Amino acid sequence: MKKVNVRKPGAGRPRDEDVTRQIRAAAMELGLESGFDGLSIEAVAAHAGVGKTTIYRRWRNVWSIVADAVLDDVAKLAPLQEQSTARGSLAASMRLAARYFRGPRGKVLRALIGRAQVDRTLHKALIEQWLLARRNVTREFVRRGIAKGELRPDLDPDIVIDALYGPLYHQLLLPYDSGHGDLSDAYVDALVETVFAGLERKGE
Amino acid sequence: MKKVNVRKPGAGRPRDEDVTRQIRAAAMELGLESGFDGLSIEAVAAHAGVGKTTIYRRWRNVWSIVADAVLDDVAKLAPLQEQSTARGSLAASMRLAARYFRGPRGKVLRALIGRAQVDRTLHKALIEQWLLARRNVTREFVRRGIAKGELRPDLDPDIVIDALYGPLYHQLLLPYDSGHGDLSDAYVDALVETVFAGLERKGE
DNA sequence: TAAATACGATACAAGTCGTATCGTATCGTA
DNA sequence: TACGATACGATACGACTTGTATCGTATTTA
Structure with missing residues (x-):
């Protein structure tokens, strides 16, 4: 490619x-x-x-x-944005990604990811040049958050990224249209809030 | 369909x-x-x-x-499993889904979801007969967990399901091969643990 | 018995694929 | 300037798939 x-x-x-x-x-x-x-x-x-x-x-x-x-200029199209906190970096970058997904290029990316499911060469190119290119940077956001004591020290950065970005790709490819199917900023924020705070009841 | x-x-x-x-x-x-x-x-x-x-x-x-x-018998192939706690129900059902994704039918589902990105009819059928069929049941797991005081009362069930299942679909379609690309039970467990506990450092 | 539909087989026009072959155009080098 | 090499647009080609139609035969209901 x-x-x-x-x-x-x-x-x-x-x-x-x-x-x-x-x-x-x-x-x-x-x-x-x-x-x-x-x-x-x-x-x-x-x-x-x-x-x-x-x-x-x-x-x-x-x-x-x-x-x-598409892959020629990944970095320019959906850039990653570092802020003072890991949460801030992740939330801001996810918003940009969601915006990209919402736009016309999102339709292209959908078709590409779709085609990649039956095209090994494209699949490999997509993972290496799109996904890993972004993930390698994102992983550092998490690592720095852990180092600064902002995040739990026992976290696996890849699991964290999956929990945050997985839903975005999920919504891109299979929008179930239940109020969040639009990949809005509000959806991203709710996702970040939920994952960061966890699901379990705190006070008891 | x-x-x-x-x-x-x-x-x-x-x-x-x-x-x-x-x-x-x-x-x-x-x-x-x-x-x-x-x-x-x-x-x-x-x-x-x-x-x-x-x-x-x-x-x-x-x-x-x-x-x-594939869609003829969704329920039989990757069934949902209710247990005494919401966490138990979700973890068990996710394990079954991950096992399905790992198997030969996972390859078929990949191709189907892929094709659905350029085929509106298939896309609709997949969401209605596969995704929503599962989600409607899963949503109840979360709702009951909230009702029983097990989960935070302010949670949006769909956001919770996205955070848990999104990564599974992400790994199915774009496995980045970083140790978790196999959709193993261990991956599912790590994911559940991370999302349930949240990312933020507790003691301070 | 008659109408209706399913079945396997074959033929058909239309479209796309990837390759090859034209004659012409544009580069570097002798 | 001349030559070899490659790019360009155009056209033709065989191979394949598509979706439809038609055939004779088989199977069911009324």
Whole structure:
């Protein structure tokens, strides 16, 4: 999915980067308009005013184009935000992620994660370039929170991240429409509050 | 996805239920063997020793067959289990769900949820017949836990279920392979423990 | 017996796939 | 300037799947 333009620049006519961008844009446009299901290379080629050869020279199939378009700039699109406390960092970053999920790119990410369930290469790329790229940073938020005495010292950072972010992905892919299906900031806040405070009754 | 055999039994030769079962079985078999990506009606027909017409008379496409095979008996496959405490009920039911996710049917569910991201009809069926069917029961576990004073009275049951089950679906679809990617019982237990106890440091 | 429907088989047009082959255009290098 | 190498758009190609239609036969109800 990465390394789209692997080529020795030794000789020959170089690839036109404008054409590359046009193809990416055409794929996203067509997908968001008519759905990513029937998205075909031929349709993308026609919509971009480009020969099929030109596409196949860069990507192996349609999903590689979409993945490339999204994964190229993960960090920019749904950035992580560090604040003074672990709770603050996590809540702020989750809000940004939820906002991303709500937007048009969320629809693309849904289609990508969906397709990844039957496409091993895409699945691997998604985990490495999207999920782990974010998680490696998020894990530090938790570790620092533990080090500062803000969080319980016996916590497993990955379990914590799962408990917080798992519901977000769950809502993205299978919104059950029970009042929280919109991935709103209020939902994120309620989630953070619930997980941080725990479920058990305190005073007794 | 439900109501596979909608037909007036007034006259004519009735459908052969054995054939219906054979088609379902053939679809699952082929999918688990060769992957659900390239699964075609023609292949299923050939593998089941059946004409394409016979399949199209029952389902509109391949995914309807698979969905039908899985959603037909949700309750039996990953049952919910009530115990004396809400925590016990949730932990036990989550273990059963995780076991289901680990098994061969988990692969099918992955493919189904994946396909549902670009198939509105399937998406709706999955939420109504799988997710909500389970959630409506699970919600009562939480409500009773609150009523009995076991859980905090100000909890939103759906948020609680999201925090617990969200990570399970997250791990099913995007296992990040950091030691917990196996959806083991230990993972479930750690998750329950973390969410129930909360993240904040108690003694201070 | 007659109407109605199911069944397996085969044929069909339409669409997409991935590859190959054109002639033309654009680069680096001799 | 000339040459080799590669990119580009266009077109054609065989292979495959799709969903529908049609055939002769089988099975059920009325």
